[in-house]
Amino acid sequence: MTIQDSPAAATTHVMQVRGMSMSYGTGAAFNPILQDLDLDVVAGEFVSIVGPSGVGKTTLLRCLSGLLTPQAGTITVSGDEVHGPHPDLAVVFQDYSRSLMPWMTTRENVAFPLQGKGLGKAERNALADENLAAVGLAGQGDKYPWEMSGGMQQRVAIARALAYQAKVLLMDEPFASVDAQTRFDLEDLVLKLQHELGVTILLVTHDIDEALYLADKVVVIAEKPATVVDVIETGFGEDRDQLATKADPRFAEARARIMHRLKKD
Amino acid sequence: MNPTLSRPAWLLLARLGAVALILALWQTVVSAGLLPSMVPGIADVASAIVTSLSNPLFWGALGRTLLAALAGWMIATVVGVVLGLLIGSIRFLDRSTSILIDFGRSFPVLALMPVVIMLLGSTTTMEIVVVALSALWPVLVQTIYGARRQEAAVADTVAVFRIPAGLRFRRVLLPGAMPFIATGVRISSAISILVAVGVEVISQAPGIGRQITLMQQNQQWDVAFAYLFFTGLVGWGIAVGLQKIEDKLLTWKRQMND
Ligand SMILES: Nc1ncnc2c1ncn2[C@@H]1O[C@H](COP(=O)(O)OP(=O)(O)OP(=O)(O)O)[C@@H](O)[C@H]1O
Numbered sequence: 001m002t003i004q005d006s007p008a009a010a011t012t013h014v015m016q017v018r019g020m021s022m023s024y025g026t027g028a029a030f031n032p033i034l035q036d037l038d039l040d041v042v043a044g045e046f047v048s049i050v051g052p053s054g055v056g057k058t059t060l061l062r063c064l065s066g067l068l069t070p071q072a073g074t075i076t077v078s079g080d081e082v083h084g085p086h087p088d089l090a091v092v093f094q095d096y097s098r099s100l101m102p103w104m105t106t107r108e109n110v111a112f113p114l115q116g117k118g119l120g121k122a123e124r125n126a127l128a129d130e131n132l133a134a135v136g137l138a139g140q141g142d143k144y145p146w147e148m149s150g151g152m153q154q155r156v157a158i159a160r161a162l163a164y165q166a167k168v169l170l171m172d173e174p175f176a177s178v179d180a181q182t183r184f185d186l187e188d189l190v191l192k193l194q195h196e197l198g199v200t201i202l203l204v205t206h207d208i209d210e211a212l213y214l215a216d217k218v219v220v221i222a223e224k225p226a227t228v229v230d231v232i233e234t235g236f237g238e239d240r241d242q243l244a245t246k247a248d249p250r251f252a253e254a255r256a257r258i259m260h261r262l263k264k265d
Numbered sequence: 266m267n268p269t270l271s272r273p274a275w276l277l278l279a280r281l282g283a284v285a286l287i288l289a290l291w292q293t294v295v296s297a298g299l300l301p302s303m304v305p306g307i308a309d310v311a312s313a314i315v316t317s318l319s320n321p322l323f324w325g326a327l328g329r330t331l332l333a334a335l336a337g338w339m340i341a342t343v344v345g346v347v348l349g350l351l352i353g354s355i356r357f358l359d360r361s362t363s364i365l366i367d368f369g370r371s372f373p374v375l376a377l378m379p380v381v382i383m384l385l386g387s388t389t390t391m392e393i394v395v396v397a398l399s400a401l402w403p404v405l406v407q408t409i410y411g412a413r414r415q416e417a418a419v420a421d422t423v424a425v426f427r428i429p430a431g432l433r434f435r436r437v438l439l440p441g442a443m444p445f446i447a448t449g450v451r452i453s454s455a456i457s458i459l460v461a462v463g464v465e466v467i468s469q470a471p472g473i474g475r476q477i478t479l480m481q482q483n484q485q486w487d488v489a490f491a492y493l494f495f496t497g498l499v500g501w502g503i504a505v506g507l508q509k510i511e512d513k514l515l516t517w518k519r520q521m522n523d
């Protein structure tokens with residue numbers, strides 16, 4: 001992969017990772033997961049990180065979000081070195097239904113992080129309703145998460161991350177546990193929101209088609225311990241369509257390249 | 266069986282039947298002279314219950330006992346919930362206090378009464394202290410369980426969105442542990458009344474427990490039994506009321522388990 005180290009490039013990078021390594025356990029149980037990993041995310045970009053099951057995608061995302069501290073390397077977000085959750089980051093967890101609090105209505109769930117930011121009640125609720133509407137849940141603020149389908153709960157989790165007004169959204173296999181049609185709807189929703197709001201998205205998935213369809217840039221991680229084995233600029237532009245984009249010859253070519261990359265190990 | 270009766274109606278009938286059976290058994294045993302003559306028959310107790318209803322002395326004593334039980338119970342609840350959330354959510358505290366808590370929960374507080382009486386006298390304050398010390402443990406232990414069992418995804422969410430400690434305590438830890446807390450609080454309510462009455466019997470601090478002892482000393486066994494009946498009734502009423510509140514407050518828990 002290419003690494004731009006000039007100061008001018010660094011300012012447009014909302015997130016940079018250099019030489020990051022992470023392992024679990026010590027002694028006989030020592031289990032290296034990530035090795036010397038580099039990553040650049042430009043503001044406004046949609047980056048997919050794709051890798052096989054168990055390669056360490058969740059571990060990587062937890063390091064980026066400041067929930068885990070890597071053993072080596074640096075992570076910078078908006079120019080700050082990360083040593084814990086950064087205010088410019090929000091996360092949509094894979095386990096979205098458990099990450100919503102069942103004792104809060106959807107509005108309260110979305111507004112809750114804003115209370116931590118010190119916003120007043122009226123402002124919080126207005127932002128919550130606005131973002132629930134943005135994800136297609138207008139008027140559903142008084143419902144509880146457990147009154148909703150999995151796809152709707154995932155929309156609430158997305159609304160919560162959006163309302164937090166982070167610069168970067170980290171998503172861990174966000175659509176892995178919903179049916180195919182809901183998944184396509186959610187993918188298109190996320191693309192639409194990204195273009196409307198100009199937010200930067202870093203999405204982790206094991207699904208090559210999903211990674212390609214959504215991203216401006218696909219980062220392929222593989223091997224054990226995992227490292228970046230390929231970076232592909234998709235170049236599909238803003239207008240994407242589940243049928244047309246996936247029928248694009250460049251799509252097939254990129255997919256073949258990624259499959260080849262992942263098979264080689 | 267009557268097919269027109271609904272299930273709750275059957276349940277009610279069955280419960281009334283059980284009560285009637287116990288009463289009948291009692292009356293039979295008393296009439297047969299199997300028990301010492303001081304044990305009153307049902308009719309005597311029933312008439313004593315009716316007379317007590319218009320006895321201001323009785324109401325005053327019962328009120329005192331309930332107030333002391335309530336005060337001790339509330340102290341136990343507040344202290345138990347706050348301490349429990351802290352201990353259950355901070356691993357270091359949890360580890361370092363576990364022996365202390367296992368010891369405390371099985372400590373017979375009533376056996377300590379002579380010391381407490383020496384310190385505070387046979388007063389309502391003493392009674393409240395003993396009630397609080399006894400009722401604390403179920404709340405504390407249950408709250409610790411509840412706080413320990415926070416969902417990992419919830420903990421991650423709280424960390425990522427940088428929720429401040431106080432807010433996390435009130436809006437995440439407390440409601441998350443609430444199903445466990447509710448159980449502890451309900452157990453403690455029963456303990457509070459039992460201990461309050463017991464303390465009054467032992468220490469002769471004013472209240473229904475002391476009245477029960479006095480009536481027994483006066484050979485007014487029917488009145489003593491009537492007072493015991495009221496004490497049981499109050500405990501039962503509180504348990505039912507708390508269960509109702511709990512059901513309302515924890516709808517989300519029930520819904521999630523479906
Ligand atoms: N807390 C932990 N302690 C020890 N080992 C862990 C821990 N979490 C993950 N691992 C191990 O690290 C490796 C990578 O796990 P990780 O969850 O990051 O992979 P993943 O790519 O997200 O997998 P999946 O596609 O199944 O979600 C696995 O072998 C896993 O067993």
Ligand SMILES: [Mg+2]
Pocket residue numbers: 057058059094172173
């Ligand atoms: Mg994972």
